[in-house]
Amino acid sequence: MINKRNLIKTSLFFTLFGISSFKNLFSENNSNYSKSKINKKVIAKTGQKIPSIGMGTWLTFDVGHNTKTILKRTEVLKKFFEYGGELIDSSPMYGTSERVIGKCLEKIDIPYKLFSATKVWTPNTWHGKKQIKNSFNLWKVNKFDLIQVHNLVNYEEHLENLYELKRSKVIDYIGITTSHGWRHEKTMDIMKRYNLDFVQFTYNIFDVEAEKYLLDLAYEKNISVIANRPFQGGSLFNYTSNKQLPVWAKKEGINNWASFFLKFIISHPAITCAIPATTNALHMEENMQSMYGFFPDKKFREKMKSYFKEL
Numbered sequence: 588m589i590n591k592r593n594l595i596k597t598s599l600f601f602t603l604f605g606i607s608s609f610k611n612l613f614s615e616n617n618s619n620y621s622k623s624k625i626n627k628k629v630i631a632k633t634g635q636k637i638p639s640i641g642m643g644t645w646l647t648f649d650v651g652h653n654t655k656t657i658l659k660r661t662e663v664l665k666k667f668f669e670y671g672g673e674l675i676d677s678s679p680m681y682g683t684s685e686r687v688i689g690k691c692l693e694k695i696d697i698p699y700k701l702f703s704a705t706k707v708w709t710p711n712t713w714h715g716k717k718q719i720k721n722s723f724n725l726w727k728v729n730k731f732d733l734i735q736v737h738n739l740v741n742y743e744e745h746l747e748n749l750y751e752l753k754r755s756k757v758i759d760y761i762g763i764t765t766s767h768g769w770r771h772e773k774t775m776d777i778m779k780r781y782n783l784d785f786v787q788f789t790y791n792i793f794d795v796e797a798e799k800y801l802l803d804l805a806y807e808k809n810i811s812v813i814a815n816r817p818f819q820g821g822s823l824f825n826y827t828s829n830k831q832l833p834v835w836a837k838k839e840g841i842n843n844w845a846s847f848f849l850k851f852i853i854s855h856p857a858i859t860c861a862i863p864a865t866t867n868a869l870h871m872e873e874n875m876q877s878m879y880g881f882f883p884d885k886k887f888r889e890k891m892k893s894y895f896k897e898l
C-alpha cells in the first residue's frame with residue numbers, strides 16, 4: 588500500500604529523476620546493485636507482485652518508547668525501503684512493535700511502497716475486532732494489505748471477520764500463520780478447507796520440514812507463502828562463524844551468509860517472501876542484497892542444503 592503522502596513523493600521523485608535514479612540509490616553503496624533487478628514474486632490469487640524479501644519485527648521492533656532506539660530502527664527501515672523492500676510483518680503479540688512501526692514510518696523521508704501485514708492474536712472474537720482496529724491506529728494506515736490469524740488462534744471466528752473486512756475492501760488479503768514446525772497437520776487442514784490468500788510458516792535451510800507437504804499444498808492451492816524465521820531466529824549464523832562461503836557460491840556472486848540462506852528460501856517456487864528480522868542497518872543491507880542477481884535452481888538449492896549439513 589502506498590500512502591497518499593508517499594504516492595505524491597514517489598511520483599514526483601520518478602518524474603524528476605526517472606526510474607534509473609531509483610537504481611542509483613544503490614550505486615552509492617555498492618555499484619553491483621545499480622544494474623541488477625530486484626526479485627519479485629507473484630501473489631498467486633491476484634497476480635500482484637511483491638519483493639521476495641520482507642521484514643519481520645518480532646523482538647527487533649519491540650523497543651518500547653525509547654526515542655533514540657526508535658531512530659535507530661528508522662534507519663533500519665529506511666535501508667529496507669532503499670533496497671526496494673515492501674512487506675513488513677508484525678503482530679499485536681510483538682509488544683510495542685506495531686507502535687514503533689507507525690513511529691518509524693512517520694519519520695521516513697524517502698519515497699517508499701508499503702505492503703502492510705499484521706495479525707490478529709486472541710482467543711476472543713470481540714477482542715480480535717478491537718485488536719485489528721488498534722493495529723490500524725498504531726501503524727497509522729487506513730488499509731492493511733494482509734491480516735493473518737496468528738498461530739491459528741480462534742481461526743474459525745477470526746477468519747469470518749477477516750472475510751467481512753475483505754468484502755468491505757479494508758484489507759486485501761487474508762492468511763494464517765504458524766512457526767517452529769508446530770501444527771502442520773492443522774495448518775494443512777485449514778489450507779484445504781478455507782479460501783486463503785497467504786499462509787506463513789517456518790522454512791529455512793536448517794528447518795526444511797515444510798518441504799514434505801506444506802510447500803506443495805500451498806503451490807497447488809494458489810496460496811502465497813511467507814517464510815518466517817529464515818535464519819532460525821539467528822542461530823544459523825552460529826554454524827557459519829569463521830567459515831568461508833563455498834567457492835561455487837561466491838562464483839555466482841553470493842558474498843555473505845545471509846544471502847546464502849535467503850536465496851535458498853526465496854528461490855523455492857512455492858515461496859513468495861521471506862521475512863528476516865534485524866536491528867542492524869548493515870545486516871539489513873546484506874539481507875536485501877539477496878534479492879538481486881543470481882537465483883539458485885533446484886540442483887543448486889540441494890547443493891546448498893548438503894553443504895550446510897556438513898558445516
Ligand SMILES: NC(=O)c1ccc[n+]([C@@H]2O[C@H](COP(=O)([O-])OP(=O)(O)OC[C@H]3O[C@@H](n4cnc5c(N)ncnc54)[C@H](OP(=O)(O)O)[C@@H]3O)[C@@H](O)[C@H]2O)c1
Pocket residue numbers: 642643644645646647676677737738764765766787814815816817818819820821822824845862863864865866867869870871873874
Ligand atoms: N507464528 C508467527 O506468525 C511467527 C513466528 C515467528 C516469527 N514470525 C515472523 O518472522 C520474523 C522473522 O523471524 P525471527 O525474528 O524469529 O528470526 P530470524 O529473522 O530468523 O532471525 C533474526 C535474528 O537474525 C539476526 N540477523 C538478521 N540479519 C542478519 C545478518 N545479515 N547477519 C547476521 N545476523 C542477522 C538478527 O540479529 P541482528 O538484530 O543483530 O541483525 C536476529 O537476532 C519475525 O520477526 C516475525 O515477524 C512469525
